[in-house]
Amino acid sequence: MIPALGLLVGLAAGLFLHPAVPLALQPYLPIAVIAALDAVFGGVRAVLDGIFNDKVFVVSFLSNVVVAAFIVFLGDQLGVGSQLSTGVVVVLGIRIFSNVASIRRHLFRA
Amino acid sequence: MSPTDPPPTAPDAGEDSFVWQRLALMARPRATKANALAALLAILLGFAVATQVRQNQVLGLESLRQADLVTILDNATQLSARLDQNARELQATRDELISGSTNGAAALTAAQERLDTLRVLAGTAQAHGPGIRMTISDPGAKVTPPLLLDAIEELRDAGAEAIQVGSARVVASSYFGQAGSGIEVDGTTVTDPYVILAIGDPQTLSSAMQIPGGLSENVRQLGASITITQSTELVVGALHTLREPRYARPVP
Numbered sequence: 001m002i003p004a005l006g007l008l009v010g011l012a013a014g015l016f017l018h019p020a021v022p023l024a025l026q027p028y029l030p031i032a033v034i035a036a037l038d039a040v041f042g043g044v045r046a047v048l049d050g051i052f053n054d055k056v057f058v059v060s061f062l063s064n065v066v067v068a069a070f071i072v073f074l075g076d077q078l079g080v081g082s083q084l085s086t087g088v089v090v091v092l093g094i095r096i097f098s099n100v101a102s103i104r105r106h107l108f109r110a
Numbered sequence: 111m112s113p114t115d116p117p118p119t120a121p122d123a124g125e126d127s128f129v130w131q132r133l134a135l136m137a138r139p140r141a142t143k144a145n146a147l148a149a150l151l152a153i154l155l156g157f158a159v160a161t162q163v164r165q166n167q168v169l170g171l172e173s174l175r176q177a178d179l180v181t182i183l184d185n186a187t188q189l190s191a192r193l194d195q196n197a198r199e200l201q202a203t204r205d206e207l208i209s210g211s212t213n214g215a216a217a218l219t220a221a222q223e224r225l226d227t228l229r230v231l232a233g234t235a236q237a238h239g240p241g242i243r244m245t246i247s248d249p250g251a252k253v254t255p256p257l258l259l260d261a262i263e264e265l266r267d268a269g270a271e272a273i274q275v276g277s278a279r280v281v282a283s284s285y286f287g288q289a290g291s292g293i294e295v296d297g298t299t300v301t302d303p304y305v306i307l308a309i310g311d312p313q314t315l316s317s318a319m320q321i322p323g324g325l326s327e328n329v330r331q332l333g334a335s336i337t338i339t340q341s342t343e344l345v346v347g348a349l350h351t352l353r354e355p356r357y358a359r360p361v362p
Contacts, residue, residue: 002145004137006152013153014160021165027175029162036155043148048129054144061151082177106129 027076028069031085035068036061038092041099048106068092230272233279233350237272241309241344242316245337248302252332255286255293261306261325262286268318270308272346276300279348296350312340 021029039061046052068088075084104110174182229235244261246253262280265273273280278295287294292301308315316338320326329336 002149003152006149007156010153010156011160014157018164019161021161029158033158033162047133050132054142054148058144058147058151081175
């Protein structure tokens, strides 16, 4: 409940504050967001599986974000930044889909 | 969703309600450090999502990475080069058309001038300009065709550009012959007094006629009289009729 409210608060803050993304962070922010979404869906799935752990969620959230950003950074340094970020987005997207599918099965038996 | 929310009714409510309960349990506010941290992370995530969406809507090129920018720049450069080349070609075509029309006009003017010159030379156009009028009175009928021919040659030597004897235009093919009491010039009979009009520098022409041992002296020796009048404006009005050459053809 509290995290869901936090999400709404964050969205509202982002919409009303009009923050500017620092130039250095611009390539990493979208990937980080996707990675965080992956962690969130993974967390929801863990809840439904009955294996949710707060600490694991926080750590996986942070590590997901950091690793995704790092992979993109590495790709940029190697000159394959756009391809690598595409790859990361694909992998995270697949994970999100499978997590959502699992959640759906738990909730709706379908 | 609050913890008191009833689970949605499902056909086989056993495992289902268990899952929903578990979800409700998790959603219940708990004052644990981890829950607070998760909330913080959720705030951050929401903030990042909103920021990124806004950024994506507001910014065009700024949010792109270097490689994409280079690609876009390349495309723009290629497009610009292509357009530049188009512009150059069109400009060249335009210049060509403009110079073509001026060339055409210049060629037309040149051709017209040439035509005028040739018509004066060929005797098919009237000519006017400064010159001399020369009248030879020959009561004794002593003037011969060769004498007139000599006079014409002298005039040409002195730079006469258009010559008329009586009512006959003198051109390259003109001939002089005896015709009864008069002289035949190109089939036209000219009788005493012989009036010769010549266009050229009046001073030069009249001095050429009056040179010692020249035309004037010859005419006077024959007992005829000659008068020469210089004029600043004179019209050689007689025309020569051109005949199509029967044998001669221009070399292309």
